[in-house]
Amino acid sequence: xxxxxxxxxxxxxxxxxxxxxxxxxxxxxxxxxxxxxxxxxxxxxxxxxxxxxxxxxxxxxxxxxxxxxxxxxxxxxxxxxxxxxxxxxxxxxxxxxxxxxxxxxxxxxxx
Amino acid sequence: xxxxxxxxxxxxxxxxxxxxxxxxxxxxxxxxxxxxxxxxxxxxxxxxxxxxxxxxxxxxxxxxxxxxxxxxxxxxxxxxxxxxxxxxxxxxxxxxxxxxxxxxxxxxxxxxxxxxxxxxxxxxxxxxxxxxxxxxxxxxxxxxxxxxxxxxxxxxxxxxxxxxxxxxxxxxxxxxxxxxxxxxxxxxxxxxxxxxxxxxxxxxxxxxxxxxxxxxxxxxxxxxxxxxxxxxxxxxxxxxxxxxxxxxxxxxxxxxxxxxxxxxxxxxxxxxxxxxxxxxxxxxxxxxxxxxxxxxxxxxxxxxxxxxxxxxxxxxxxxxxxxxxxxxxxxxxxxxxxxxxxxxxxxxxxxxxxxxxxxxxxxxxxxxxxxxxxxxxxxxxxxxxxxxxxxxxxxxxxxxxxxxxxxxxxxxxxxxxxxxxxxxxxxxxxxxxxxxxxxxxxxxxxxxxxxxxxxxxxxxxxxxxxxxxxxxxxxxxxxxxxxxxxxxxxxxxxxxxxxxxx
Numbered sequence: 001x002x003x004x005x006x007x008x009x010x011x012x013x014x015x016x017x018x019x020x021x022x023x024x025x026x027x028x029x030x031x032x033x034x035x036x037x038x039x040x041x042x043x044x045x046x047x048x049x050x051x052x053x054x055x056x057x058x059x060x061x062x063x064x065x066x067x068x069x070x071x072x073x074x075x076x077x078x079x080x081x082x083x084x085x086x087x088x089x090x091x092x093x094x095x096x097x098x099x100x101x102x103x104x105x106x107x108x109x110x111x
Numbered sequence: 112x113x114x115x116x117x118x119x120x121x122x123x124x125x126x127x128x129x130x131x132x133x134x135x136x137x138x139x140x141x142x143x144x145x146x147x148x149x150x151x152x153x154x155x156x157x158x159x160x161x162x163x164x165x166x167x168x169x170x171x172x173x174x175x176x177x178x179x180x181x182x183x184x185x186x187x188x189x190x191x192x193x194x195x196x197x198x199x200x201x202x203x204x205x206x207x208x209x210x211x212x213x214x215x216x217x218x219x220x221x222x223x224x225x226x227x228x229x230x231x232x233x234x235x236x237x238x239x240x241x242x243x244x245x246x247x248x249x250x251x252x253x254x255x256x257x258x259x260x261x262x263x264x265x266x267x268x269x270x271x272x273x274x275x276x277x278x279x280x281x282x283x284x285x286x287x288x289x290x291x292x293x294x295x296x297x298x299x300x301x302x303x304x305x306x307x308x309x310x311x312x313x314x315x316x317x318x319x320x321x322x323x324x325x326x327x328x329x330x331x332x333x334x335x336x337x338x339x340x341x342x343x344x345x346x347x348x349x350x351x352x353x354x355x356x357x358x359x360x361x362x363x364x365x366x367x368x369x370x371x372x373x374x375x376x377x378x379x380x381x382x383x384x385x386x387x388x389x390x391x392x393x394x395x396x397x398x399x400x401x402x403x404x405x406x407x408x409x410x411x412x413x414x415x416x417x418x419x420x421x422x423x424x425x426x427x428x429x430x431x432x433x434x435x436x437x438x439x440x441x442x443x444x445x446x447x448x449x450x451x452x453x454x455x456x457x458x459x460x461x462x463x464x465x466x467x468x469x470x471x472x473x474x475x476x477x478x479x480x481x482x483x484x485x486x487x488x489x490x491x492x493x494x495x496x497x498x499x500x501x502x503x504x505x506x507x508x509x510x511x512x513x514x515x516x517x518x519x520x521x522x523x524x525x526x527x528x529x530x531x532x533x534x535x536x537x538x539x540x541x542x543x544x545x546x547x548x549x550x551x552x553x554x555x556x557x558x559x560x561x562x563x564x565x566x567x568x569x570x571x572x573x574x575x576x577x578x579x580x581x582x583x584x585x586x587x588x589x590x591x592x593x594x595x596x597x598x599x600x601x602x603x604x605x606x607x608x609x610x611x612x613x
Contacts (some may be wrong), residue, residue, distance in 0.1 A: 010289075010293075014286075017282065017286065023278070026282060030282065030285050030286070030289075033285075033286070033289045034285075034289060037289055037292050037293055037296065040293070040296055041292075041296050044296055044299060044300045066303075068299075068305075069296075069299070072248055072299075075248070075252060076292065079252065079255045079288075082255075082259055083255070083259060083281070083285050083288075086259060086262060086263060086281065087278070087281055087282075087285075090266060090274055090277055090278050090281065091278070093266075093269060093274050094271075094274045094275065094278060097270075097271040097274060098271060106275050107275075108271060108272045108275060
């Protein structure tokens with residue numbers, strides 16, 4: 001069920017990028033895509049009724065959650081932060097130059 | 112320790128050195144104006160020397176942090192150097208050095224030179240990391256390092272159209288990264304490992320076809336976007352011309368190969384394994400890129416935009432060769448990749464020199480530049496003949512091999528198409544030569560001068576490479592540079608046991 005929601009969120013973001021005409025809304029859509037992936041990545045490591053992977057003795061055999069995806073999610077979030085920050089900075093500069101966030105009016109490049 | 116040789120400790124240096132240099136430039140930029148030039152160029156010279164010293168080595172594996180495999184299962188991040196990585200390393204660092212030499216004079220018209228060098232070195236870091244990494248998630252991280260550096264470099268001029276191009280590029284790039292990350296997550300959930308070799312080992316035992324087809328398509332879309340294959344090319348003709356000329360040379364000459372084609376080829380050939388359907392699909396994609404790219408280039412009057420469309424077309428040649436999957440085809444594809452990086456970066460540097468001299472890159476406003484800028488004109492003539500595939504320049508040899516490989520594997524239509532595209536390329540570059548460098552000198556450009564020494568030097572160096580690189584096909588040089596890379600791809604899943612045994 002929750003995997004399905006991740007997929008839905010991904011599609012929401014993707015359609016946002018394709019349909020929205022405002023730069024800021026495009027950036028938000030990109031962030032939604034990223035978050036759906038982070039959630040999916042965290043879910044991959046999830047196990048039902050498992051305990052945190054803190055190993056106190058070597059003989060103990062518990063049902064541990066996979067810790068690797070959690071580390072990966074952190075890395076991915078940091079990368080996502082960098083991308084979003086750069087995008088927002090660009091959007092601000094574009095607003096200074098063009099005076100609009102509307103992508104229909106920002107089209108000097110074509111051909 | 113599998114192999115106790117000292118050379119494997121050079122692998123992290125290739126990543127750490129430019130990263131440290133990027134930091135150092137920011138720390139020391141107040142000391143002197145020259146210091147960033149010196150640091151950046153010095154680091155690239157060291158990198159080039161290091162890379163060439165790694166030639167003729169067996170497969171090297173460096174385990175980051177000293178995490179030894181447990182019961183044969185790798186736990187840490189691996190850096191792997193084999194023939195294919197080495198070929199890419201040569202391309203990245205050599206073209207990087209030459210572009211940096213060009214930048215010394217060219218970037219004077221921009222205000223923040225130290226920042227430029229920092230971003231440049233970060234891009235080199237990212238690309239070196241991508242080609243060396245033997246770990247899927249690590250590839251993603253380095254890919255983003257290179258990509259984010261390149262986004263900001265495209266916007267470096269902060270003019271209206273540059274910002275627009277960079278925004279477009281970045282939206283496309285982020286979507287591509289999302290697809291790649293999704294593919295990586297799915298692979299992790301199937302195999303429970305991220306090490307490339309280990310993924311291959313686990314997949315060998317499991318018969319899970321459907322998720323693999325899905326990941327194949329996700330990677331195709333993701334790396335197709337990054338590498339500007341034809342249905343996903345829309346950002347490239349905006350982004351590549353908008354960047355400063357040395358960066359255009361790096362993006363077109365190196366970046367789309369290192370983070371687009373290389374990673375896709377590595378994952379498909381060495382880890383997942385290529386199905387006939389997938390390779391046929393790639394053949395069609397490359398044929399479409401090749402043809403449509405050259406047709407779109409035909410209509411362009413902007414010098415750099417024309418070159419950007421030709422990049423799409425030439426990458427089609429590279430992929431056509433590689434995805435024929437025959438030894439001759441792979442040889443041609445990889446050799447064309449090497450050649451393309453040389454002549455395309457030369458052409459972009461030429462366009463940079465033209466912009467530097469005249470301030471315009473519209474072909475209709477130029478003319479007769481040969482009289483005033485003989486070095487730029489001469490080198491661009493060599494590069495044009497090289498990209499059009501005239502003997503004896505390097506482009507001729509690799510295209511010849513690709514066409515021969517097409518005929519050998521009975522793809523006569525593709526062979527005919529390759530010849531046709533080559534002729535179209537020739538016509539297109541005759542137009543460039545006719546309008547920009549021959550003909551009458553325009554009144555407006557009466558008092559232009561040849562560009563400064565550093566720019567001339569790097570262009571002459573690349574032109575020299577264009578003329579002589581056909582030599583690499585002769586026995587001796589061939590075994591040293593190209594054959595190891597070809598063997599990596601021919602060996603296919605042999606990569607797995609090769610890496611895991613170290």
